[in-house]
Amino acid sequence: MNAGQIVEIIYQDKSEKITQRKIEILGIRAGRIRATCLTTGAPRVFLVASVLSWQPVVEKRHA
Numbered sequence: 001m002n003a004g005q006i007v008e009i010i011y012q013d014k015s016e017k018i019t020q021r022k023i024e025i026l027g028i029r030a031g032r033i034r035a036t037c038l039t040t041g042a043p044r045v046f047l048v049a050s051v052l053s054w055q056p057v058v059e060k061r062h063a
Helices: none
Strands: 006-012 018-029 032-037 043-047 051-056
Antiparallel strands (some): 006 018, 006 051, 018 032, 032 043
């Protein structure tokens, strides 16, 4: 994961709720990911240790 990259994550929050979301990474530092949630447009901070899985989002190009 790198700054500027759009990824899809599966994340477990403090209350152990698991969510799946697409985010745009703004920065990663000290075990935290600063990002914009692309579903809500809201800024969020995610703990790296709570990301269960992630994959880059590949944009489909139309001819």
